[in-house]
Amino acid sequence: MMTDLISFIHQTKWADIPQPAQRRAKLAMLDLIGTGIGGAPTRLSQIIRDHANEEFGGTVPMLFDHRCASAAGAALAGGMTIDALDGHDGFNPAKGHIGACVLPALLAMAYETGCTDGAEILTALTVGYEVGSRLAITLHDTTPDYHTSGAWAAVAVAAVGARLYRLDAVQTGHAMGIAEYHGPRSQMMRCIDHPTMLKDGAGWGSMAGVSAVKLAAKGFSGAPALTQSGPAWDDLGQVWRIMEQYFKPYPVCRWAQAPIEAVLNLRAQNNLTSLDVAKISISTFHESIRLATNHPKTTEEAQYSTSFPTAVAMVRGTVGPMDIADEALNDPEILRLSKTMELSEDASANAAFPLRRYAKVQLTLKSGQICESARFEPRWDHTNPPSAADIIAKFTDWTADLHPQAHDIQTAVMGLDTTGLAPLATLIYQPIKRATKSGKSR
Known part of the structure; x- marks a missing residue:
């Protein structure tokens, strides 16, 4: 009832x-x-x-x-x-x-x-x-x-x-x-x-x-x-x-994350680097293809792109916050793959959306060899959720260089029901600054 x-x-x-x-x-x-x-x-x-x-x-x-x-x-x-x-x-x-x-x-x-x-x-x-x-x-x-x-x-x-x-x-x-x-x-x-x-x-x-x-x-x-x-x-x-609810391992639109998983799988399975790849082709659902910016000028454009973060995955082996911002937006190898990427609609992927988000990837290697993926979904869906260790690892990876007390935030959140809000509040109401390569903050 x-x-x-x-x-x-x-x-x-x-x-x-x-x-x-x-x-x-x-x-x-x-x-x-x-x-x-x-x-x-x-x-x-x-x-x-x-x-x-x-x-x-x-x-x-x-x-x-x-x-x-x-x-x-x-x-x-x-x-x-x-x-x-x-x-x-x-x-x-x-x-x-x-x-x-x-x-x-x-x-x-x-x-x-x-x-x-x-x-x-x-x-x-x-x-x-x-x-x-x-x-x-x-x-x-x-x-x-x-x-x-x-x-x-x-x-x-x-x-x-x-x-x-x-x-x-x-x-x-x-x-x-x-x-x-x-x-x-x-x-x-x-x-x-x-x-x-x-x-x-x-x-x-x-x-x-x-x-x-x-x-x-x-x-x-x-x-x-x-x-x-x-x-x-x-x-x-x-x-x-x-x-x-699903969680995201990567800081880009969920619609782009199945191609990322497929590329990472092909990259590892075939022991490839981006230098081996002539072209990437993606077959997926309509909405993912609408994420059409292949040369983003801002992090917002990179986050709402399918081709760019997929190219990042092929070049760098992961996609993190710094891979879709600042200098990464002009990485020539990432742009080479992003600009030449081919995206096409798949009827079965369209039919499954929005409850499922499917994609297949094909890599055309410079040698002429073709590597094709199975059908992939984004990681960390509620049907196969991340472990607590996965979420904590993501939190640590995304915050360690930005907040000197990131570990204390983790402790305060996980113990919130017993320790109350005060320990957490002292940690989250303070400025966050990103360190540059020179060691200075901005």
Whole structure:
């Protein structure tokens, strides 16, 4: 029987959440924070944090900064900073992301409401994933346009905020209705075709959700959220959809990650380097081919490309944050393979999307030999999830050169339910700077 949504939002306790979902909530938080640390040195993050500080005055600390903004401004800055590096978790049925919207808003609202109970914060995060997953399914099932994640994740933020600010049932309904009405119904494929700093609407959704809560608390009314009912809600409180989120081993669009896996497999299996390869050909689904920038000028263009990170994988044997930014964008060997790469649609891959993301790769070697891959999917899907050690290794790899106390962050997150928020808060509200080759920071 369906659990009442309002009761689920306000009455769920940490002990009600199965232990696997509790562990997953901690790993999701760690992964989001690590991705945010990796995104903080980007120009996107620097601009949005300056904007939030200048235009959203307040006393709430911004993630990965020493300055403050309002709760809505801190949510905006944090959401866009995590989204600045496309390496955070996602949900296949939604073709989008929950955590990047929910976590920064949750932390901002927790600060403003004085909530330092780690178990409560983890519970609220889990509620955000459960509500957000079902909102996403419902909106995608009932509207023809492909909208960014902020459209529905704003409503999840409102649900989490209603819990933290202790809104009553009527106010909670209004908050969710306001957030649904004002959530960014921006066009995702427009961002795919023209990659810029707009990204996936995470920051705007986060900001809209916080604003909706604060408006509802003051008596502002909103039409009932259409997405808070339907078949997707029938298993609320029984099936824990936080367990159905995927993680990303690479900081690029999920649609490009199956070709990366195929190339890495062929590279290792045949003991190849990029110098052996004349051309790479990819057969995959339509949306992956729409990631068409083969000579990115910015990290945003590199993150929303299929050919460029696949070429990076062939040349460097991996794809990390520094492989899709700065000097790497002009690497002549990467560009040689990216510019000549052939991409074609595969009917079976199209039919399987979005629940599955398939790709095959063919390498034409300079010797004339052809190496063909099997059909690959991205790694770390919920059907074959990463281990805790995998997520911790990714976190360490992406943060070690940026945050001197990265290991302490890991310890604070994994012990959050017992030690509370204070140890973590002292570590995440400080500037992140990337060291240059000269050893200086910027």
